[in-house]
Amino acid sequence: MNYPNGMKKNFQRQVDYSNRGMSLESEINLSNEYYRDSGIAYIYKKPTPIRVVKMSYLAKDKVVIKEAFFERPSTTDYNGLYRGKYIDFEAKETNNKRFFPLANIHKHQLEHIRNINNNGGICFLIVRFVKLNETYLLWARDLIDYLDQNKNCSIKHEYFESKGCLIANKYCPRVDYIEIIDKYLEVFNR
Amino acid sequence: MNYPNGMKKNFQRQVDYSNRGMSLESEINLSNEYYRDSGIAYIYKKPTPIRVVKMSYLAKDKVVIKEAFFERPSTTDYNGLYRGKYIDFEAKETNNKRFFPLANIHKHQLEHIRNINNNGGICFLIVRFVKLNETYLLWARDLIDYLDQNKNCSIKHEYFESKGCLIANKYCPRVDYIEIIDKYLEVFNR
Numbered sequence: 001m002n003y004p005n006g007m008k009k010n011f012q013r014q015v016d017y018s019n020r021g022m023s024l025e026s027e028i029n030l031s032n033e034y035y036r037d038s039g040i041a042y043i044y045k046k047p048t049p050i051r052v053v054k055m056s057y058l059a060k061d062k063v064v065i066k067e068a069f070f071e072r073p074s075t076t077d078y079n080g081l082y083r084g085k086y087i088d089f090e091a092k093e094t095n096n097k098r099f100f101p102l103a104n105i106h107k108h109q110l111e112h113i114r115n116i117n118n119n120g121g122i123c124f125l126i127v128r129f130v131k132l133n134e135t136y137l138l139w140a141r142d143l144i145d146y147l148d149q150n151k152n153c154s155i156k157h158e159y160f161e162s163k164g165c166l167i168a169n170k171y172c173p174r175v176d177y178i179e180i181i182d183k184y185l186e187v188f189n190r
Numbered sequence: 191m192n193y194p195n196g197m198k199k200n201f202q203r204q205v206d207y208s209n210r211g212m213s214l215e216s217e218i219n220l221s222n223e224y225y226r227d228s229g230i231a232y233i234y235k236k237p238t239p240i241r242v243v244k245m246s247y248l249a250k251d252k253v254v255i256k257e258a259f260f261e262r263p264s265t266t267d268y269n270g271l272y273r274g275k276y277i278d279f280e281a282k283e284t285n286n287k288r289f290f291p292l293a294n295i296h297k298h299q300l301e302h303i304r305n306i307n308n309n310g311g312i313c314f315l316i317v318r319f320v321k322l323n324e325t326y327l328l329w330a331r332d333l334i335d336y337l338d339q340n341k342n343c344s345i346k347h348e349y350f351e352s353k354g355c356l357i358a359n360k361y362c363p364r365v366d367y368i369e370i371i372d373k374y375l376e377v378f379n380r
Contacts, residue, residue: 042309044265049237050255065240068255075234079269084310086271119232120274 024093024128024135024175028078031173041178043080043087049073074108076116076123082181086121088113089177093128099154100127102147110147113140122184126167126177129157136164137180214283214318214325214365218268221363231368233270233277239263264298266306266313272371276311278303279367283318289344290317292337300337303330312374316357316367319347326354327370 022030035041054067076090090113092104105125116123123140138155142163146155165180212220225231244257266280280303282294295315306313313330328345332353336345355370 036305039308042305042311047237047239050240050242050258052240063260065255065258065260068240068258070253070255081276081306081309081311084276086274086276115226115232116271118229119271121232121271 022174024091024126025077027174028091028126031175031177032078032080034173035178041080041082041087043078043082045078046073046075072106072108074106075112076109082122082178083185085185086116087181088116088121088123089126091126091128093130095130096154097129097131098157100129100157100160101154103153114144117141117144122181124177126175127160127164129160132157133169134160135167135169135175136160137167137177138164139184212364214281214316215267217364218281218316221365221367222268222270224363225368231270231272231277233268233272235268236263236265262296262298264296265302266299272312272368273375275375276306277371278306278311278313279316281316281318283320285320286344287319287321288347290319290347290350291344293343304334307331307334312371314367316365317350317354319350322347323359324350325357325359325365326350327357327367328354329374 029045032041032043032045035043049071050068051071052065052068055063055065058064076088078091079086079088081087090105090109092100094100094104113123113125117140125138125140125143126135127138128135138160143155146159146163165183167175167177167180170176219235222231222233222235225233239261240258241261242255242258245253245255248254266278268281269276269278271277280295280299282290284290284294303313303315307330315328315330315333316325317328318325328350333345336349336353355373357365357367357370360366
């Protein structure tokens with residue numbers, strides 16, 4: 001099938017070209033858009049925290065920031081709600097095939113994840129092993145268990161295989177993590 | 191009672207000095223800190239969205255933002271969770287005694303409030319009439335009802351009196367909106 005400009009578009013699912021695919025973040029943003037537009041769930045990305053140092057006024061209501069720095073996020077990237085429940089997660093990619101390095105997640109974010117979990121929120125990590133083309137959902141309680149029992153600075157791929165939930169590659173939504181949450185809510189009858 | 195530096199601190203409740211009190215935002219931040227520290231609820235302020243135009247690299251991991259602008263927020267200022275439920279609200283002060291001007295809330299924020307409400311989240315406005323020293327919680331559904339039935343660009347103080355819930359002035363937490371949510375959850379048996 002050709003587009004008017006002669007460009008060919010391949011509608012087949014990307015299976016063999018895992019390394020050339022979209023970033024996990026873009027795919028999650030598209031999935032969230034799909035969930036929002038279909039009225040399934042309302043989940044969005046939080047703004048990146050920025051510390052403003054210098055500003056100047058261009059006009060009464062027009063301010064330009066002249067000096068600022070990115071701050072380390074103290075919360076996770078995504079949150080929102082699904083069937084009235086609080087959803088909160090962080091998404092990370094790794095090029096490593098055997099480990100997920102924990103340096104990817106800041107101390108304050110881990111603290112946030114513990115807090116969400118303690119307060120009854122649905123909280124998890126989405127981790128993509130880019131070179132294996134595998135995307136896992138790992139529940140916060142399994143992450144916390146691991147952190148409490150291990151002093152390692154990384155989580156083995158096997159831990160994701162045994163404790164995580166593999167998220168299937170789909171066309172739309174690309175990262176269907178709500179499907180996993182549905183199973184969880186069913187099991188726990190919530 | 192004197193502080194080491196000789197400063198006197200008045201621990202009495204501010205009643206007559208309403209105009210000289212803390213800003214609503216500071217009081218809500220303190221209340222949220224209290225809720226978090228006491229393990230009652232986990233509610234925090236979202237970062238202000240900023241659009242970065244120019245950056246320069248000081249070192250490998252050190253980036254300084256040289257030009258950026260504040261963006262209009264597309265979501266509300268506060269969210270979090272209480273007893274596993276999703277909580278979302280916006281807080282505004284007005285010096286007007288008779289009206290709350292709706293220009294205080296952007297179009298995208300109203301859209302966000304509707305979405306949260308439709309998805310089963312607990313969503314509301316906290317509005318302080320500074321000169322009356324009155325702080326109201328107005329449920330999203332009452333705000334939406336008003337917007338759907340009125341073309342006014344402000345909400346009368348009487349509407350807050352009849353539909354809103356007056357939040358009592360307290361010492362700690364200063365703005366105890368969780369008390370109002372508790373009554374709501376009780377009534378609806380959730």
